[in-house]
Amino acid sequence: MTPLKPFACLLLVLCTLTGIARADQARDYHLDAGPLGTVLSRFAHQAGLTLSVDARLTTGKTSPGLEGRYPPREGLLALLSGTGLTARVTEGGVVTLVAVDEHALAPVTVASGVPSRAPVSENSGAYTMFESTLGKTPQSLRETPRSVSVLTRQRLDDQGVSSLPEAMKYVTGVTVERFDGGGYFNNFTARGYPADTFQLDGINVQTNANMTDTDLVVYDRVEILRGASGLFQGSGEPGVTVNLARKRALAEYRARGLLSAGRWDSYRGEADLTGPLTEDGRLRGRLVAAYDDRDSYMDRMDSEKQVAYGTLEYDLDEMTTLSLGLTWQEVDAITNQGLPLGANGQLLDLPRSTAIVADWTTLDMKTLDGFAELERRLRNGGEVKLAVRRVERDRTYRSIQSTSLADANGDFTTAYYVVPAELEDTSADLYLNTPFHFGGRTHDLVVGTDYRRSDNLNLYGQVVYSPAAGGGNVFDFVPPTEPAEVDGGRSPSVTEVEQFGVYARTRLRVTDRLSTLLGLRGTWWDSRTRDRGTGATTGEYDVDREVTPYGALLYELNDQWSAYTSYAEIFKPQNAVTRTGDQIEPRTGEQYEVGLKGEYMQGRLNVHAALFRIEDRNRALPDPADPTFSVALGRARSEGFETEISGYLTERWLLTAGYAYTSTEYVRAGDGQEGETFSPLTPRHNVNLWAKYGFSGGALTGLDLGGGVRAVSDFYAGSGNATVDAPGYATVSLFAGYPLGEHTRVALNVDNLLDKKYYEKVNAGTRQNYYGMPRNITLTLRARF
Template identity: 45%
Template sequence: MSHDIAGPRAATTALALLACCATAAAQALPEVRVTDSDTTTTEGTYTARTLDIGKAGLSPRETPQSVSVITRQQLDDRNLTKLEDALKSTVGVNITRLDGAGNYNSIQARGFDIGAVLLDGLPIAQGPNYATALDLSLYDRVEVLRGPAGLLQGAGEPGGAVNLVRKRALNSLRIGGGAQLGSFGLRRLEADLTGPLNAAGTLRGRVVVVEDRRDSFVDLLFSNKHAAYGTLELDIAPSTTLSVGATRQRVRSMVDQGLPAYATGQLLDVPRSTVVGTRANRQDMDTRDVFAELEHRLGNGGLVKAALRDVRRDNFYRSGRANGAVAANGDFAFETVDLRGQLKDRSADLYLATPFTLAGREHRLLLGVNRNERESGENNYAYGPGSTVNIFVPGYVGMAYPQLRLPGFTATTKRTETALYGQVQFSATERLRLLAGGRLSWAEVEVEQASDGQVTSRSKPGRQFTPNLAALFDLTPQLTAYTSYAESFVVQSQLDSARQLLPARSAKQIEVGLKGEFLNKRLQTQAALFRIDDVNRAMADPVVSTASIPGGEVRSEGLELEASGQVAPGWDVLAGYAYTRTEYLKAPATQLGLAFAPLTPRHVVNLSSRYAFRDGALRGFSVGGGISWRSSFYAQAGALRLVSGNDALANLQLGYAFNDHVELGLTVDNLFDKTYYEKVSGLARQNFYGTPRSAVLALKLRY
């Protein structure tokens, strides 16, 4: 299956050309090494010295909430290029696949959806069909904060926030790139060039280009991605820098919405290559991102920063898919649907982060204001006639796809939020720090008819304040204990019996933990206990059947442990464990006491290690591997329960560095070829097998 792309022979030729270019460049360019003082990149390290996600320039140890950083080195070592794959090995995070190609996913943490996806600290519309499709080659690292992120997002689910930190233009010439060949038709090329554009180094640029084409273990399934990113940085003055840039990413793939299940609740036992779809199935996504930043560095180490970002996305999918449970003879209902979506997302942010001295001690202050506007087109979809097909006689694959006419967008949903936020970290003693802050938000959601612009519904809960409080105490020079309280809110659209909007949902989290930095800060550890209560959840009014009441309440509580970094020269480790228990506290009798997030496993373990030989006959070689395990999880379908999980998966990494510039690596995932369901959902569709054993051979170039 070609899909108008070059075959493996072309990719192999590209590998050879890159290797030749590498040899030539090695003779022409001086050696470039990433040092510990370079805070703009996480190449060569499994730890991050500072975080971008909180805007205050704090280290992970100074941040009184659970935070994980997926560094550029971690991404490179495991050949990770998709956000969904990177987050799967992050402690406390659960990825729910919504399509076979991996372009549609939802992200959960601690049983709740992630409330905010950020690009360089600015929120963007998350949407399952946006964030996880972004190619990670454009970014230096991924930061994951778990629990309510009310200071960062205001309105949003309490699962946390994911921040993608883009690669910056550097003041020294660096040339990078690579190529990958892998199982199921993977062919990938990428190039990365950065450096000064004038003799003084006051103007710098960076360009990253990616071409990614792959098939799948599922019949017919493919995904092609083209991505390009460019940025310019200009030092207007010695302490003032203007940055502008743009990203364009286009994805074309076959859409696969998973397998149905038997009417008894039993999952299908069919070959993993089985597809439920037609040859005409497809999905297209076109994303454009433009940004500008102005940064002024103060003499005392503080920072004033203004940022603007505009994101546009158009998407279309055409899907033949299952629409009912499978009968004993293999028959099930089949439907076709076309859908077109459109999203506009604009953000503006201005903040000051600065240290200040009071009573002989240094403290930190963060003050800011931001605004976010989102517009999304609604209801532009059409269904074709249904039919009955058979899972064991897949004639539906070649069926003629009906010509469907989309009606156009019938409405536009507009979401706006304006907010003031602030935080102060007060050094009460040499070892005790107190943190207090909050966000004052004005959020509004309204729906306009496309025909005349008339507003048909409006949700405006008024002013919302989300506080953030914490205390940190240094037990030793390497170990800090902390406790924190955080909130977030979610605007609700349901009406009560008086036809008034329900009050916003409110999530409140209490967290206590320990954070450590060891071995000259090369090894970072953290342990956290948490409890989140989400109240005012809409539930059916027991008196007025057409109304709702804010009487629902759920709880999530658990434990998270994580260690990442270098335990000895050349030996990097990443280890995590998460225990998460979710429960309905106030709900209809049929739900009381049950898990409100049954797709979140109770226990998750992720272990990985990599050792690079530095001396002797094995100098240049590296070897690594890991194991991941999830306890059972389930999806409720009426009285039936679809169960999966309790599977352990192993991976292997082998590498050889020819010199400081050229490295060849091999990764093998699902080493023992375990057959399992990665996700279960319901009887009609959305049940996905996990990927069989797969290998990726990657050539990396750095100059």
């Protein structure tokens, strides 16, 4: 399929939809009189607006309520009658309040680019958020006693990033460990530990390196929490939690489209339409679609990706909303398993286009993700929420893998594989979030329960290639013809993991400046492997009522700065047994973190610095008496420093900059590993910088110029004397954007401007060594209606 055909289809759909008559935005409201902040929150939700309010403006004020049919702006003015305030509404539906006498209080301005005080980043133009939704409920970054980063919609668009692996490269302290040439298989690692659980709108979903191909056209933003998060996650690694927050259906009509073209025949199109589906606005919808077709800087590689997302929201009444949605994604690609090492066990100096690949080494992936949410808002400002999510993923990978080092002449051996797999994940979460009053102060409480079941179907061995092996020359690789697929002679197996948990967290405001957070979780975990041919069950493990506590102190030093300290425990089951047949107990440990958080310009600029230490105990190690069994003697430590600044330095200058220092070490291990790093691919130093300046006035009005640097120090793979060293590197990117008219804008992105040649991923084995992308240029046209 040529790229022009899907692009034309997308544009035709978008143009047709933009011709639909806009629905009357007026609707009926029945809002009782009450505290101004509470009434405004109810109104904004029903009207589909985003509220950005400084509490100083609403404290002590009441609203007369609203009865009757009003357009959004007229309704706002009626609600504010007699309060001494007026409202401003941006194009994206962000509402701010301003004192009528603007000399009485500094106005909370919303020019094009001030972040919303509600957790929505699209249309804000910002590089930061006042709040994130990590931890079940919206919470300001300053009041979150953890290390949090947010990739907003504006920043993703400015950097021209459309895939999750690419986005994660620009997160403070995160390393993307790449396992295939197309970038579809990855680990995301922070503080030395990979992410093994993702969150989709706060609902936990199991992931692994084979399932990180998510396209970001569906999402409003990416929220990243570094460190242990067992309170709401349950079992898991203590490094990083990634929450993908979806785009929601809005009550105001909006349509957007995108066309882009780049080096190596890279083409992409997007369409995004949202708005009311009924006259009263109670039913809203959104439809998003993307088509991505591109070749690669590596020989004979290409990929085609299609994405579609639809969601509906319906207000059952003024306090209750039902949301439904479905995402479909399909990938059809030719990819590879990376380069071998040289005969000396070190990296080869090859053209970056070199790839061990054939036209039959295909990757076929299909993902179906459905959700349902029922939210009941309480009149005291709390809420009850029930969410259910189902994710189904199918994957078949036909590959060539190098199985030896390349000799001096470049010859090496290969193996051929067919690797099919299926993953089904069902999650449910029910929680109550409510304020409560005690001791003359208002505190917060979250209590809930969650359930997750993951079925990982392993079909490897059911289908194989014959012949199973071949060879080639790395300096002049000639793709072999495709061997025959044959029955692997083994029944497929399925690994079933179930987790059930109950949790509670409270924020107690001890004084005007001091808050304490206390949390506790109980988890029941069970895993088994079942042969689908014989029905026999093997490898059954369970953990009964594992208790995971959490605690933090947060102290407001002044109106801009807060200091915090936090403590979290680790819980990670291990499928390993001792010589006596006993199951190894879960890995346990603690994370300690202390930090400072600053907030300026009503949350438009956020600053963060933190020191952390993770103690990881009870790691399964090979039994010296019989390495086929395990002993629980391993101990590891991760510690370091992280700092980040993001947001507006001035009205026209946006900046995101982060630095992370990470040290990982085996405190107790076997086979001479003690004292070595346990995450050698994690560089000690990691730097990210991205800035943009928007011109205003004169001939340059509307012009945006930006750029950034991504740099890491040396890293390596392997252990002991068998290591592969990779030099550190730095890449530079540039960006320019300019309006062509009222509704269109063109942007130019140049990645790896200096065409730096570097190895992005290395491996101490015989494959999975990858060069980073050479200089790339992409031209993008965006339209909005």
